[in-house]
Amino acid sequence: MKKWGIAAVLYLALVIGGYSGYAEWFAEEKQPESHGHNQSSSYGASKSQEQRVPHGESHGHIDYGEGNDSGHHHGSGAAHEGSSEVSVFVQSDQDELKIFLKDKSGNPVEDLEVNHEKLLHLIIVDDQLHKYYHIHPEQTGRGEFTIGNNLPDGFYKAFVDIKPKNLAYHAAPVPFIVGNPGRSTHSHGLQPDKTLSKNVEGENAKLTMSSFKANKPVTLTFDLDKTNLTPYLGAMGHVVILDENAQNFLHVHPENDKDTVFETQFEKPGIYKIWAEFRQNGKVRAFPFVVEIK
Incomplete structure (x- = not known):
């Protein structure tokens, strides 16, 4: 319990104190990378929300499960604040990241449903929303998951997507630090895209939205080359959406197993970043879009 008390203090201290490239298992904007992880940090979120973080596709590819949840989405928002019965803690060590799942009594949460062929999906973004990782x-233990840590030094937020069998759960951001990145700017600088067309590694994707209004159903339609578009473990695509402060998280699946069409709803006005992931020519790419909802 002492360890979790320290984790909670560190988490509070952090909160108070404070494209085109898609390389193998992650997507990030081109920028210098620094290394030298020598800091261990641990943070948690009570509202929620391995093997090396690999460079090789055989270990760290983006991967999803059966399309049996098509048309559904997982997420968090104001309506779910305080209703989660699972706490998530992220511990960043020199060589690995550890995820700990606890119930309200501090006991390990280990009774999870398989969600798209995985017990746990981990989404990580940096504080600028430039880097994006889906791993x-x-x-590795009761309520414990592990992956190796090759992240560049920096400030990050983790979103853990799980389905506990008998407990309410809603994903919330869990901030953590890798290495010695200096001081976080806490400023994303996101600007809405003037055109919703993107090119990633020679492939193009165009996003059409049925509405830019908050609290209304929105259809996201992606126009891309479907000649060599194939399901990735049963799904035609996956969309992850974060608000500009990386507080509200949505993980959306297609309406069916044939079309790249997604249904969702934005709870509040503001700027949002959308990552749309598709498999073309045997390679998974993430297309990033920034939109403003009014």
């Missing part, structure tokens, strides 16, 4: 830590 799958391995279970």
Whole structure:
């Protein structure tokens, strides 16, 4: 319990104190990378929300499960504040990231449903929302998941997507630090895209939205080359959406197993970043879009 008390203090201290490239298992904007992880940090979120973080596709590819949840989405928002019965803690060590799942009594949460062929999906973004990682830590203990840590030094937020069998759960951001990145700017500088067309590694994707209004159903339609578009473990695509402060998280699946069409709803006005992931020519790419909802 002492360890979790320290984790909670560190988490509070952090909160108070404070494209085109898609390389193998992650997507990030081109920028210098620094290394030298020598800091261990641990943070948690009570409202929620491995094997090395790899460079090789055989270990760290983006991966999803059966399309049996098509048309559904997982997420967080104001309506779910305080209703989660699972706490998530992220511990960043020199060589690995550890995820700990606890119930309200501090007991390990280990009774999870398989969600798209994985017990746990881990989404990580940096504080600028430039870097984006979708990975799958391995279970290494009771309520414990681990993946190796090759992240560049920096400030990050983790979103853990799980389905506890008998407990309410809603994903919330869990901030953590890798290495010695200096001081966080806490400023994303996101600007809405003037055109919703993107090119990633020679492939193009165009986003059409049925509405830019908050609290209304929105259809996201992606126009891309479907000649060599194939399901990735049963799904035609996956969309992750974060608000500009990386507080509200949505993980959306297609309405069916044929079309790249997604249904969702934005709870509040503001700027949002959308990552749309598709498999073309055997390679998974993430297309990033920034939109303003009014």
